[in-house]
Amino acid sequence: MLEFVTQIVLTMLVGALVIAFARVVRGPTLADRIVAVDLIGILAVGLIVVSAAATGVQAFLDAAIVIALIGFVGTVAYARYVERAEET
Amino acid sequence: MSDWITAGFWLVGATFALLASIGVLRMPDVFTRMQTSTKASTLGVGCLLIGTATQLSDTASVVRAASIGAFVMLTSPVATHVIARAAYHTDVPLWSGTVADEWHEAMDRTDDTEGPREPRATSRGAEEPPADLD
Numbered sequence: 087m088l089e090f091v092t093q094i095v096l097t098m099l100v101g102a103l104v105i106a107f108a109r110v111v112r113g114p115t116l117a118d119r120i121v122a123v124d125l126i127g128i129l130a131v132g133l134i135v136v137s138a139a140a141t142g143v144q145a146f147l148d149a150a151i152v153i154a155l156i157g158f159v160g161t162v163a164y165a166r167y168v169e170r171a172e173e174t
Numbered sequence: 175m176s177d178w179i180t181a182g183f184w185l186v187g188a189t190f191a192l193l194a195s196i197g198v199l200r201m202p203d204v205f206t207r208m209q210t211s212t213k214a215s216t217l218g219v220g221c222l223l224i225g226t227a228t229q230l231s232d233t234a235s236v237v238r239a240a241s242i243g244a245f246v247m248l249t250s251p252v253a254t255h256v257i258a259r260a261a262y263h264t265d266v267p268l269w270s271g272t273v274a275d276e277w278h279e280a281m282d283r284t285d286d287t288e289g290p291r292e293p294r295a296t297s298r299g300a301e302e303p304p305a306d307l308d
Contacts, residue, residue, distance in 0.1 A: 091181040098188040102195035109198050117204045117261035125198055125211040132222045139226040147238040158249040165260040
Protein backbone atom coordinates (compact mmCIF):
# COMPACT_ATOMS: atom_id res chain seq x y z
CA MET A 87 0.00 0.00 0.00
CA LEU A 88 2.74 2.44 0.99
CA GLU A 89 4.66 1.83 -2.25
CA PHE A 90 1.60 2.79 -4.29
CA VAL A 91 1.07 5.94 -2.19
CA THR A 92 4.78 6.75 -2.56
CA GLN A 93 4.47 6.59 -6.33
CA ILE A 94 1.44 8.91 -6.25
CA VAL A 95 3.15 11.37 -3.88
CA LEU A 96 6.36 11.47 -5.93
CA THR A 97 4.33 12.03 -9.10
CA MET A 98 2.44 14.91 -7.49
CA LEU A 99 5.68 16.51 -6.27
CA VAL A 100 7.30 16.23 -9.70
CA GLY A 101 4.19 17.75 -11.25
CA ALA A 102 4.43 20.61 -8.76
CA LEU A 103 8.09 21.09 -9.74
CA VAL A 104 7.15 21.24 -13.43
CA ILE A 105 4.40 23.81 -12.76
CA ALA A 106 6.77 25.95 -10.67
CA PHE A 107 9.33 25.77 -13.48
CA ALA A 108 6.66 27.02 -15.88
CA ARG A 109 6.39 30.12 -13.68
CA VAL A 110 10.18 30.52 -13.81
CA VAL A 111 9.98 30.52 -17.60
CA ARG A 112 6.90 32.76 -17.87
CA GLY A 113 7.40 35.12 -14.91
CA PRO A 114 7.14 38.69 -16.19
CA THR A 115 9.40 40.21 -13.54
CA LEU A 116 12.55 39.04 -11.78
CA ALA A 117 10.69 38.86 -8.45
CA ASP A 118 8.29 36.26 -9.91
CA ARG A 119 11.22 34.12 -10.92
CA ILE A 120 12.80 34.41 -7.47
CA VAL A 121 9.55 33.31 -5.83
CA ALA A 122 9.32 30.34 -8.20
CA VAL A 123 12.95 29.31 -7.65
CA ASP A 124 12.41 29.50 -3.89
CA LEU A 125 9.36 27.26 -4.30
CA ILE A 126 11.43 24.81 -6.40
CA GLY A 127 13.99 24.57 -3.59
CA ILE A 128 11.24 23.88 -1.04
CA LEU A 129 9.70 21.22 -3.31
CA ALA A 130 13.11 19.60 -3.79
CA VAL A 131 13.42 19.33 -0.01
CA GLY A 132 10.01 17.62 0.13
CA LEU A 133 10.92 15.26 -2.71
CA ILE A 134 14.18 14.25 -1.03
CA VAL A 135 12.44 13.76 2.32
CA VAL A 136 9.88 11.40 0.75
CA SER A 137 12.52 9.45 -1.15
CA ALA A 138 14.60 9.12 2.04
CA ALA A 139 11.75 7.27 3.74
CA ALA A 140 10.87 5.32 0.57
CA THR A 141 14.39 3.97 0.07
CA GLY A 142 15.38 3.87 3.74
CA VAL A 143 18.61 5.75 3.08
CA GLN A 144 19.05 8.15 5.98
CA ALA A 145 21.80 10.19 4.32
CA PHE A 146 19.18 11.77 2.03
CA LEU A 147 17.96 13.79 5.01
CA ASP A 148 21.37 15.45 5.27
CA ALA A 149 21.10 16.42 1.61
CA ALA A 150 17.68 17.92 2.35
CA ILE A 151 19.18 20.01 5.17
CA VAL A 152 21.88 21.31 2.84
CA ILE A 153 19.39 22.16 0.08
CA ALA A 154 17.15 24.02 2.53
CA LEU A 155 20.15 26.06 3.74
CA ILE A 156 21.44 26.91 0.27
CA GLY A 157 17.94 27.73 -0.95
CA PHE A 158 17.44 30.28 1.84
CA VAL A 159 20.82 31.92 1.34
CA GLY A 160 20.33 32.00 -2.43
CA THR A 161 16.89 33.58 -2.15
CA VAL A 162 18.13 36.31 0.19
CA ALA A 163 21.12 36.98 -2.07
CA TYR A 164 18.91 37.24 -5.17
CA ALA A 165 16.53 39.63 -3.42
CA ARG A 166 19.39 41.84 -2.22
CA TYR A 167 20.79 41.83 -5.75
CA VAL A 168 17.46 42.99 -7.17
CA GLU A 169 17.19 45.77 -4.60
CA ARG A 170 20.79 46.86 -5.12
CA ALA A 171 20.45 46.83 -8.90
CA GLU A 172 17.44 49.13 -8.63
CA GLU A 173 19.25 51.61 -6.39
CA THR A 174 22.29 52.15 -8.61
CA MET B 175 -0.49 1.28 11.38
CA SER B 176 2.47 3.61 10.90
CA ASP B 177 2.16 2.96 7.17
CA TRP B 178 -1.32 4.42 7.19
CA ILE B 179 -0.23 7.50 9.17
CA THR B 180 2.70 8.01 6.80
CA ALA B 181 0.49 7.62 3.73
CA GLY B 182 -2.05 10.11 5.06
CA PHE B 183 0.52 12.76 5.95
CA TRP B 184 2.34 12.30 2.64
CA LEU B 185 -0.85 12.64 0.62
CA VAL B 186 -1.86 15.80 2.53
CA GLY B 187 1.63 17.29 2.15
CA ALA B 188 1.89 16.49 -1.56
CA THR B 189 -1.60 17.92 -2.13
CA PHE B 190 -0.56 21.17 -0.44
CA ALA B 191 2.66 21.28 -2.48
CA LEU B 192 0.76 20.76 -5.73
CA LEU B 193 -1.86 23.37 -4.80
CA ALA B 194 0.86 25.88 -3.90
CA SER B 195 2.51 25.28 -7.26
CA ILE B 196 -0.77 25.76 -9.14
CA GLY B 197 -1.34 28.94 -7.12
CA VAL B 198 2.07 30.27 -8.05
CA LEU B 199 1.24 29.65 -11.70
CA ARG B 200 -2.27 31.13 -11.65
CA MET B 201 -2.19 34.01 -9.15
CA PRO B 202 -2.18 37.46 -10.79
CA ASP B 203 0.48 39.23 -8.73
CA VAL B 204 3.93 38.73 -7.21
CA PHE B 205 2.60 39.26 -3.69
CA THR B 206 -0.33 36.86 -4.03
CA ARG B 207 1.99 34.29 -5.59
CA MET B 208 4.28 34.66 -2.60
CA GLN B 209 1.34 34.04 -0.29
CA THR B 210 0.53 30.72 -1.98
CA SER B 211 4.15 29.57 -2.14
CA THR B 212 4.32 29.83 1.65
CA LYS B 213 1.72 27.05 1.92
CA ALA B 214 4.16 24.62 0.29
CA SER B 215 6.97 25.49 2.66
CA THR B 216 4.99 25.27 5.91
CA LEU B 217 2.10 22.85 5.48
CA GLY B 218 3.51 20.84 2.55
CA VAL B 219 7.02 20.18 3.79
CA GLY B 220 5.76 19.94 7.39
CA CYS B 221 3.35 17.12 6.57
CA LEU B 222 5.92 15.32 4.41
CA LEU B 223 8.44 15.54 7.27
CA ILE B 224 5.95 14.16 9.82
CA GLY B 225 5.24 11.24 7.48
CA THR B 226 8.94 10.51 6.97
CA ALA B 227 9.67 10.71 10.70
CA THR B 228 6.79 8.31 11.39
CA GLN B 229 8.03 5.88 8.76
CA LEU B 230 11.71 5.84 9.72
CA SER B 231 10.96 6.13 13.50
CA ASP B 232 14.62 6.29 14.32
CA THR B 233 16.22 8.79 16.66
CA ALA B 234 18.67 10.20 14.11
CA SER B 235 16.00 10.48 11.42
CA VAL B 236 13.45 12.11 13.71
CA VAL B 237 16.00 14.65 14.93
CA ARG B 238 17.02 15.44 11.36
CA ALA B 239 13.43 15.76 10.21
CA ALA B 240 12.63 18.05 13.14
CA SER B 241 15.67 20.22 12.38
CA ILE B 242 14.69 20.48 8.70
CA GLY B 243 11.17 21.48 9.72
CA ALA B 244 12.36 24.06 12.23
CA PHE B 245 14.83 25.53 9.74
CA VAL B 246 12.31 25.77 6.91
CA MET B 247 9.63 27.30 9.13
CA LEU B 248 12.10 29.83 10.57
CA THR B 249 13.65 30.92 7.27
CA SER B 250 10.62 30.93 4.98
CA PRO B 251 9.05 34.12 6.48
CA VAL B 252 12.40 35.88 6.35
CA ALA B 253 12.94 34.97 2.70
CA THR B 254 9.38 35.99 1.82
CA HIS B 255 9.81 39.32 3.59
CA VAL B 256 13.05 40.05 1.74
CA ILE B 257 11.50 39.16 -1.64
CA ALA B 258 8.42 41.29 -0.95
CA ARG B 259 10.56 44.26 0.06
CA ALA B 260 12.71 43.95 -3.06
CA ALA B 261 9.66 43.56 -5.30
CA TYR B 262 7.95 46.62 -3.79
CA HIS B 263 11.09 48.71 -4.12
CA THR B 264 11.53 47.76 -7.78
CA ASP B 265 7.96 48.96 -8.53
CA VAL B 266 6.52 45.60 -9.47
CA PRO B 267 2.94 46.34 -10.61
CA LEU B 268 0.21 45.42 -8.13
CA TRP B 269 -2.85 43.47 -9.18
CA SER B 270 -5.68 45.71 -10.40
CA GLY B 271 -7.98 44.36 -7.67
CA THR B 272 -5.65 45.27 -4.81
CA VAL B 273 -7.67 46.93 -2.03
CA ALA B 274 -4.98 47.78 0.54
CA ASP B 275 -1.55 49.31 -0.04
CA GLU B 276 -0.63 50.55 3.42
CA TRP B 277 3.04 51.03 2.70
CA HIS B 278 2.25 53.45 -0.11
CA GLU B 279 -0.19 55.31 2.15
CA ALA B 280 2.51 55.52 4.84
CA MET B 281 4.92 56.94 2.26
CA ASP B 282 2.26 59.48 1.27
CA ARG B 283 1.77 60.40 4.92
CA THR B 284 5.48 61.06 5.35
CA ASP B 285 5.37 63.08 2.15
CA ASP B 286 2.46 65.05 3.62
CA THR B 287 4.30 65.77 6.85
CA GLU B 288 7.26 66.89 4.78
CA GLY B 289 4.90 68.80 2.52
CA PRO B 290 3.39 71.17 5.16
CA ARG B 291 6.85 71.65 6.57
CA GLU B 292 7.80 73.49 3.39
CA PRO B 293 4.78 75.88 3.38
CA ARG B 294 5.23 76.39 7.13
CA ALA B 295 8.77 77.54 6.48
CA THR B 296 7.58 79.82 3.72
CA SER B 297 4.72 81.16 5.84
CA ARG B 298 7.16 81.84 8.67
CA GLY B 299 9.25 83.61 6.09
CA ALA B 300 6.15 85.57 5.10
CA GLU B 301 5.58 86.44 8.75
CA GLU B 302 9.08 87.70 9.12
CA PRO B 303 8.93 90.63 6.68
CA PRO B 304 6.34 92.43 8.87
CA ALA B 305 8.70 91.85 11.81
CA ASP B 306 11.42 93.42 9.69
CA LEU B 307 9.10 96.25 8.81
CA ASP B 308 8.41 96.86 12.47
